Amino acid sequence: MPAGPLSPSRPRIGVLALQGDVREHLATLARLDCDPLAVRRPAELATCDALVLPGGESTTMAKLARTFGLLEPLRAAIADGLPVLGTCAGMILLADRVLDAAPGQETLGGLDVTVRRNAFGRQVDSCEDVVEVAGVEGPVPAVFIRAPWVEEVGPDVEVLARVGHGPAAGRVVAVRQGPLLATSFHPEMGGDDRVHRLFRDLVPARS
């Protein structure tokens, strides 16, 4: 479904389009009942009912967000309760605390978690797995690419998924805090829309 006019019921869901796997998220959102929009400017962000922070490189995205004058508007929108889905680098951008951050690396924050960048180590730079995600029926395909994991969660954060087996078994890879949802993996690459649907369901209908 291509981006169309705003309707009373179809929320506009933006994808931060500075770097990373923007197209995959837009394609996934286009299959849901919403109006997807690539967001590069504060004026575009202001029209969104929700936002996806894609996977890519969190340091680059944060620098570009500052260059494009988006860093403060994004922080303000999150503080104001904008529903946000952060995947992989997007999870890092949402995190309040980052371990193994690049020197001077900035985040948007809002999600009361500590994440570790590139946590799975070099041997498992990228891998495909399945995880059980609370709120989704049955296993969800999970593509991990130089992925972070969540090391600590604050009291208001709900753990939605953990790695099921292997050396990283038990590591937290999906969380939710109110309207903020974050995954270590790339749900937009697994050919499965259910994590995006879970997020879509957090977005209030337009009034």
Ligand SMILES: NC(=O)CC[C@H](N)C(=O)O
């Ligand atoms: N696939 C990804 O988004 C990788 C995230 C990347 N390692 C970072 O630190 O931003």
